[in-house]
Amino acid sequence: MTGDRHSASAAASNFKRRQLLQLMAGGGAAFSMAGLGAMPRAMAQSPASVAFWATATLDIGEKWAQFASQVGVAPEFTDNGNDVGPVLARLAAGNANELFDVGGFQGGAEKEMARQGVIIPWDLSKIPNYESIWQWAKDIPYLRQNGKQYSIPTVVNADSIIYRPDKLGKVDSYGVIFDKKLKGRVAMEDAWINSAIFTAMYLKESENKPIKDPGNLSESELGLVMEFLIKHKKDGQFRTFWNGWEQGVQLVADQEVDAMTGWEPIVYEGRKRGLQVEYAAPVEGYEGWGNNTVLLKGAGDRGVTDAAHTFVNGLLAGLYGCELGKSRGYLVPTDNNVAYAKKNPSEYKPEEVQALGDHVKAKFAGKVYWQNCRPDNFQLYEEWWQKLRNA
């Protein structure tokens, strides 16, 4: 009886929440469906739903309907803005846990979120597809806290340097970014989350500086890295610090820079525009990043954790990986993508799905340092970034 009451209350709470979300996001569509008389039938047959609050690039749009029919759980996607600062604030001090069941966040904040009690551990026995995840992705350092599995690696890739071989020849080191001969012809990202780790990797691997973990710098290590960046900035080394996809593409396409740290899709876009652009495999390694799926505490409060587990299992089942790879070049780290493509060759080309997986796997076969959106000294990172800006 208690269980029934709990379920009924959770369902009622869930319904109110969904109503609110529908009113905010899709009221018009709901009204038009109701007008066509489709609403009652749709509601009668609709699968369980899960409110998925994630980075916008994880949205597969209209394909969610196909996903729902295969998995039995219909996700309601909401963009979280990607910036983990406001996300954490809304989870800890706002209403995010009232509204959302599952989060898709940049890796690194799990420790903080678990400490705050805003996320709860996954039960891996309810996610059979977890076994199919490649081992190196299972080994991402942020997934487990205090022996419990708090996040599932759902999307992974690794970043390095975009460069023009016609100007620079073959580039295989972050040293190119700090090469005086390229003064004013290089750029980095306008974010400490990326630029500090790239610099730390270079200093650790090529300059033998005493840096333990480039993704989580101590106070003295951070000082060393940032002083190095400040010196190069003062020397006029950087053309600019870039921000966002369009700016990144423009820097390459309009030949503003010959090399810059950044995302691999910019290389593909540059090539589309007829430019000779390459993506380096640096000796210092790649900056690995993961967008991990977490179970929000609110899902537990509302009793929808089973649906959430089914949903995450579905993310790893193949369709989601194939679609995300096709639309954005992102990788879900499992062989289920290729298996799904082979079963559905009219939908996805198995050889393309295989090639994407092999390409990313090759990056992770070498040295990789994981991006960390919440290093222990995160407020100190901001302070140093201000010093860099003002240098």
Add this chain to the structure above:
Amino acid sequence: MNRRLPPAFALMALPLLAILVLGFLPLMVVVVWSVWTWDPLTYWIRPDFNLGSYAAILEAGRWMVIVSTLGKALLTALICLLIGWPTAYAVHFLAGRRLSLILLALMTVPFFTSYLIRSFSWRLVLGRTGVVNDLLIHLGLLSAPLDWLLFSNFAVLVGLVASCLPFATFPLLLSMRRVDPVLLVAAEDLGAGFWTRLSTIVVPLTMPGIFAGFLFVFVMVVGSSTEVQMLGGAGASIVSVMINDVMRVANYPLAFAISSVVLLVIFSVVLAGNARFGLARLFGEGQS
């Protein structure tokens, strides 16, 4: 007179309430929260009085960002006035009715697109392979592109002036409509030349418009970020960018302290300017 007070008061109540609730209250919240303390346990602020955030403004060069933002705002506003005043004069006094309408319409054209696109398009104009460098090289005036045209303070100023110019021009036009042409004719009849009429009649009478235009641009630049992020050099900053950086690491009291300092500066400028130039005259009161 007294009998008319209640309906007048009733009419005033709603806008007054709107100003208090939508304008004054949030500003007060910002000021109060700026002296509270951030609690890493709850990820929120608690009401423990603390001036640490104001002290932090003096660290990491944050005060320099505030000063340079005010400098950019001042310079942009002055440039906009230097361009906007003759433009408004030409539109109002020299152009015919049809031409002035066309000119006014042209001024609004840039606003048909988003501010993001407007700023981004300057990268295509000022870049190494942009229109300006291409033209100069084509004309044989340069052998290599000028790097400082883009990702520099120059580029930021160009972007800001282009974005803000209409906000200076329209108040100036409004103020010029308050200049009685009879005064100018009389002055001319008495032998005053063009520059004398300009400096002794038109400029003094358009002072409220000059200050209003200045204020609009000044405030807009203080609150802007796109132009600096798109056109500025490596790590270029402005107050809004700095507040974003600080919010990203959840340092809310510091973000509110920076906002409070900027608010104080803006209020001071408004009050001082209003006392000196009388903004109300722009709308017809206290016409001299």
